[in-house]
Amino acid sequence: MPTSATPSDPLTTVVVVTWRGADHITACLDGLAAQDRPHRTLVVDNASDDGTATLLARHPSRPEVLRLPRNTGYAGGVAAALAHVETPLVAWLNDDAVPRPGWLSALEDTLLADPALGAVGSLMRYAGGEVQSLGVCLTADGHGADLTEPRRPFGFCGGAVLLRTDALRAVGGVPADFFCYYEDTDTAWRLRLAGYDVAVAADAVVVHRHGASTRPGSARFHRWNERNRLLTLLRCAPPVVAARELARFAALTAVLPLRRARRSEEVPKAANFRVPLRCRVLADVALRLPSTLRQRAEVRRRSVLGRGDVWRRWAGQ
Structure with a gap:
């Protein structure tokens, strides 16, 4: 070069x-x-x-x-x-x-x-x-x-x-x-x-000038952000991590109405804690799951390091 x-x-x-x-x-x-x-x-x-x-x-x-x-x-x-x-x-x-x-x-x-x-x-x-x-x-x-x-x-x-x-x-x-x-x-x-x-x-x-085209904190922002985080994990993360985080997202979505009804815990007001938005994220991920899994296989084919090696080196650091 x-x-x-x-x-x-x-x-x-x-x-x-x-x-x-x-x-x-x-x-x-x-x-x-x-x-x-x-x-x-x-x-x-x-x-x-x-x-x-x-x-x-x-x-x-x-x-x-x-x-x-x-x-x-x-x-x-x-x-x-x-x-x-x-x-x-x-x-x-x-x-x-x-x-x-x-x-x-x-x-x-x-x-x-x-x-x-x-x-x-x-x-x-x-x-x-x-x-x-x-x-x-x-x-x-x-x-x-x-x-x-x-x-x-x-x-x-x-x-x-x-x-x-x-x-x-x-x-x-x-x-x-x-x-x-x-x-x-x-x-x-x-x-x-x-x-x-x-x-x-x-x-x-x-x-x-942050957010001139898309407004941070808006419903669209949170929808894209949450959806794409899950898709990134499904494409790139170790399988246990990707499955765990997808399950956590789905579980929190399921219990949010109960938390609000009982008022036992303060539920954040941010758009990403709205159940309809989270359900839409899950639907988006489900619709893309077959193509995302194919992409995951392609990412693996192009990799020289293991997913676990990269995760252990960088996650939480």
Whole structure:
């Protein structure tokens, strides 16, 4: 793999997925235009109807645009873009994230310095300066959780990350049917099963307007989040872990009405504790179970490490 690039031969394609991003995508593209490394910018427009297309056409950086006929979510947009990536490296960048100067060079330098790395994440900050993510850890029950203190990460936040294109393709690409959430944890998990390492470059900084396209805490957010966590476990985790967490989710769903009726325990008010939403998650998982089990077999075929080895090394650490 080359370690330098010319303007005519960039190392990285930066994929920006947008949906109704007219009020924030210009800042993202301005930040990319200020980078000191040559790159290709590919914007995936998920059928925006708010004037985003006009802004993209008028932006002085002249990004390439892949306009999709419907909204496929973040995961679907990144998956669609992968077929159009010809560079050895590919970055994912949220349309509401603004990379600071030197962001791309820090990512490229870190990734190219270590052949064992399959992906390098960024330091993501909220607009007020607080740390949003320094990578992702794997909790003891199989959640992907953002790290806010420096430590070795299990995975990366997909809002700003650089990956080796061939490694991403080799582990099966991006789970397009996730729509959004957990496509990053699932991808990092498959990279680790395939023997790749994951790191974070703390000097690769982006400022993130979190939740500009999807509202954290909303019913949709919780539905996608809970469903995709279970699907990730079914695809990547040891069988005992996947079965245990699916059973726990179903059992809690069954007892929630009793807890509320008895009022013996405080039931959180968050949307993911609403029984109809949890039933819909279980129905979604059940409908996808045959294809997910086929995907699980494919993940196993592409792996060089055992699921148990990865779980024991990272879960709860």
